[in-house]
Amino acid sequence: MKEFTFRILAGANIATIIVMLLIGFSDRINPTAHPLIANLGLLFPAFLVANLAFLAFWLMFRVKWALIPVAGLLIGFQPIRIYTPFNRNAATPEGSIKVMSYNVFYFSTWDDTAQPSEILSYIKRQNPDILCMQEFGSTGRKREIADSTLSAFYPHHDSADSPERGDEICIYSRFPIVGKEKIAYKSKGNNSAAFRVVTAKGDTTIVVVNHFETTGLSLDDRSKFHAMIKGDIRNREAEQESRRLWHKLGEASAIRAPQADAVAEYVERHKGQSIILVGDFNDSPISYVRRRLASVLNDCYVASANGPGISYHYNAFYVRIDNIMCSDHWTPYRCHVDNSIKASDHYPIICWLKRG
Structure with missing residues (x-):
């Protein structure tokens, strides 16, 4: 036996x-x-x-x-x-630039504008050279404070709205921004844009900021998923709910794929130029979206990070969906997801890049 x-x-x-x-x-x-x-x-x-x-x-x-x-x-x-890559943590060489990508969730956890924003305070401490944000489009007093705070540290910034103004992506930079180009693809609430940044004298880098199609799950859907993970929904109801959620996730994936294709084709058209690509992919590391973009650029997390790097952490969806990639002009160092700040549904992803 x-x-x-x-x-x-x-x-x-x-x-x-x-x-x-x-x-x-x-x-x-x-x-x-x-x-x-x-x-x-x-x-x-x-x-x-x-x-x-x-x-x-x-x-x-x-x-x-x-x-x-x-x-x-x-x-x-x-x-x-x-x-879940494993790499030697090499020292960051002199002359590297620090890049951060952060989905700030419209600053939605910042309830009292009379108090400092945890996210803005965190950004000031981290002091990245290039800061890219998704879901930046807060309004009113929040927007005024965010703009004035960041503009005091970054002399250059620009942004891009989605077709129906569902989301705003933005870039704040210590380096001059000399151009912007929207990358066209089908979406109502998400978008991608390429910003031309002069990272050194006579050297322009294309910084592509992305926020691909969301999962399509409502807050109620995510709550039900969390309940299933905890075992609060059982048997036939749980089976029906899981099938419904899986179909919704599949529908969103089918929309994201051509979005990733459009961005990858943009990168291919600019082959030979210095490129940094960042953003919220809304897809797992084992996905068509990540693989398609990693086929034209180097995945900085895989090349220089350690562990799974969970960047989304709400409602039992624990997965790395935020990314930084670069062309061969750059070498990545110490890429990591910083889970020390929980003021958004995402953690920021940070990487140092050294021009080759």
Whole structure:
């Protein structure tokens, strides 16, 4: 019976590895053709953890069979590294510039404008050279304070609205901004824009700021998802709700894919020029959107960060959806997601870049 049990567990381990690999390489599939497959990447960490649990089990009870999960880790090295990279933390070289991307959630947790904004205070402490924000479009007194505070530290700034003014992306820079170009794609509330920034004498860098299509889940949807994770919704109701939410996520993925294609094509048209790309992708690391853009630029997080880097942290959706990428003109250092500030539904992502 003991040997039979081990063989059953070995079969389960192999099955886990197969599913992990299928999910890990699902980012090759275009969501416009297969929207229900597009969000499988959200499940990747569950199968990775399961395989690691099998590894621990075999090391305790049957060392030779630990080769099974080890083989899975080796075969799945590429998606594992994308999801949770490990790198040496090299020192930041002199002359590097500090880039931050931050979805500030319309400063919605800043309730009393008589008190300092936690987000604005944080930005002043971090002091990035180039600051890019999504969901910046607050109004009234909040907007006045944000503009005046940031303008005191950044002599150059610009912004771009979505077609129906659903979202505003912006850039604040210590370097001159000498041009702006919207990147056209279909969306009502989201957008992308390219800003030309003079990062050095005679050297212009295109900074592409993105906020791709949102997940399509309402606050009520996210609350129900959180309730399912906690086990507060059970049986048939939970099954029906999960199917409904999965369909909504798939529909949003099918919209994001051509948006990412449009931005990637823009980058390809400007091949050979210095480019930094940042933003809220609203998609997991194992996704068509991230892979499409990483095919034309270097993913700074994968190249220089450590761990999964969870950047979205509301309603049980814990995933890295914020990104910084760059052309070969730059070398990334110490990219990381800073979870020390919880004033938005996102954490900021920060990276130092050194011009080659």
